[in-house]
Amino acid sequence: MSSKRIEIMDTTLRDGEQTSSVSFSASEKLTIAQLLLEELKVDRIEIASARVSEGEFEAVKSITNWATENGYIDAVEVLTFVDKGISIQWMVDAGAKVQNLLTKGSLNHLTYQLKKTPNQHFKEIKETIISAKEKGIETNVYLEDWSNGMRNSKEYVFEFLEFLSTQNVKRVMLPDTLGVLTPSESFDFVSEIKNKFSKLHFDFHAHNDYDLSVANVMQALKAGVDGIHLTVNGMGERAGNAPLASVVAVVKDFMPELKIGVNEKALNSVSKLVETFSGFRIPVNKPIVGANVFTQTAGIHADGDNKKNLYFNDLLPERFGRKRKYALGKSSGKANIQKNLQELGLHLNDEDLKKVTQRIIELGDKKEIVTKEDLPYIISDVLDSNLYEEKVLVNSYALTHSKGLRPSTTVSLTIEGETFEANAQGDGQFDAFMNALKNIYLKKKLALPKLIDYAVRIPPGSNSDALCETVITWKKEDKEFKTRGLDSDQTVSAIKATEKMLNII
Structure with missing residues (x-):
């Protein structure tokens, strides 16, 4: 049986950028667009909404210029509106060739937001599609709030699709705008539509409000959908969109009857770059791309x-x-x-x-x-620690550092079975610790070696809660020797190095 090829449309730069507090610069948008098409090899990218800011317009222009020169212009899409040709003119000026026209996929949205009848809406959509074609722009149609449309006004959805099947439309896009679908509904609704309108190309666009986006995409694919919309790292409004990496892995591993062109090897590097540009942190346990998952x-x-x-x-x-x-x-x-x-x-x-x-x-x-x-x-x-016998033990210590007061240390020490306690102040916590030790050794009529060098280092490649190694060089009579201590706390690592010195002497 020949495998069916599924189109992957990435909407990180449009829907993903609607993530709260995320905004890509024009150069970041261009870099991401290039990586998505050339490295990841997704089939299409949705890069912006028409009629937005001047900066966004310039970003779109830089992407369409690059895409035109490199043969990708038909894979670059822009969200547009039924607005008497304003979006279309914006696209012409920006050099884009494919519009994703936002229309109303539920009777509720149509009635209460647009306050129009189905026939009025369809007439305006038809005019928009014809006008786009005249300007050399291809049309895909989004049925906004389609999932609620299927739940509450199915007759309207079918009437709409009947109308679209007579229009010059390349793809019909079925968004679960509010992320409310269950996997069984995703399967049932897409199956019903594919059975009635087998000649139309349908895309499925999932949101993740119930953490069901990947399962919903899987069921929509089983029901025969032709394309899916995803975002890098699952970015998007509210709980985000279906995540690209997870869906790609699921399709490749569990749906061998389907073929997708995404280059898995580039998923991690593109994911990390988008994380850096967006400031939108990837949870460490996020499948495929999270720091901890392997x-x-x-x-x-x-x-x-x-x-x-x-x-x-x-x-x-x-x-x-x-x-x-x-x-x-x-x-x-x-x-x-x-x-x-x-x-x-x-x-x-x-x-x-x-x-x-x-x-x-x-x-x-x-x-x-x-x-x-x-x-x-x-x-x-x-x-x-294997090199010497432990005859001296630092039992406990209290280090205090208060504003306006000299640091002080209280230490309890056992030397060959005998326990001593002392308190001292110093220029720093470790200095106070050493002064307390000196007080104990004076009682024992023993001299401590001289501290001649103190070096602290963190292992390269370690992180903020890194281990800290303190290496101290001591001099006793004419002989120098080093001890080292290791701990996540710098002063404690120095105390451990000192404890080794006490055992060596």
Whole structure:
């Protein structure tokens, strides 16, 4: 059986830009348009509404100029209105060739918003289509509020479609304008229409108000719809539109009888670019393009991946230009850590691996993310600790920093079974901590080495809650030595480095 080709129309630049507080500049619009058509290879793009601002007009012109030069002008569409030719003139001036004419798809909208009869509306639509054709503009027709039209005024919808079947219209577009459809209604309504008007090309335009947009698109496709409207990252008014990446993956994996031309490998990079331009953040758990969706956190999953890919499904990250990651945190197992070590080209024996795993779990309890880049620092910290016997233990400390007062520290320390407590002030919290230590060591008639260098670094590629490594150089008599401490808090990492020094001396 030959597969049916489905047209993908991306409306990120028109409907997607209606996302609250999103506005693309003209150069951003052109860049996105080029990526959608050349890299992602969607079939069509809807780029603007006619009759909007001067800036928008210039943005449309820059896209139509580029599209004309590169053979894409028939794939560039503009939303227009039944307005006695004003939209059409705007399109002519902007150099656009395809109008998506907004009409009323429910009797409610027609009666209460336009206050017109069906015949009056149809007559004006006919005049608009004829006028467009005369100016070399092709027409697609949107039936606004079509989903409610099918629920509440089906006879009107069928009368409208009967009229459109006699007009010079390329596509009829069926929007669930308010995002109210269920999957079963999407299937039933599209089936009914396709059965009655099999010669017309129908597009389905889903909104995501009930989080059903992908399911509704799937059912509309099963019912025989010919094209679907999507947006990058599911951008759009209210809860947004059907998301491009999710729908592409669903069609490719579950509907092999349908063919789409989208290049999956470009989905992630285009998604990230649109995120940057729009400021509209992608939720980390958004399917296909979210930061976390190809990250295994549970150790059992990483272990299963090592043993015949037990936790893989068809959504392999490489399909979308991504890589699987193994998160390091409190639910990490040895397998997660081994996967990350392999990528870094590191190998640990079982005993050391156990200690590193334990350390990562401790850190994971305190902070959200331990990154792959943190691993060498953690290993270094853990292996350092193997070099000496713990005879000195920092039991607890209280660091205070108040405006107008010198920082102070109270510390409790156990030296070979004997516990001491001291309080001191200093120029900073760590300085106060060192002064408190000196007070304890004076009681023991012991001298502390001199601190001669103090360096703090964050692992490259780490993030804002990154691990912090403090490396302190000490001098005792004529001998210099270094200790390092690792923690998500800078002062605590310095205290840990100091605790190692106390054990070494």
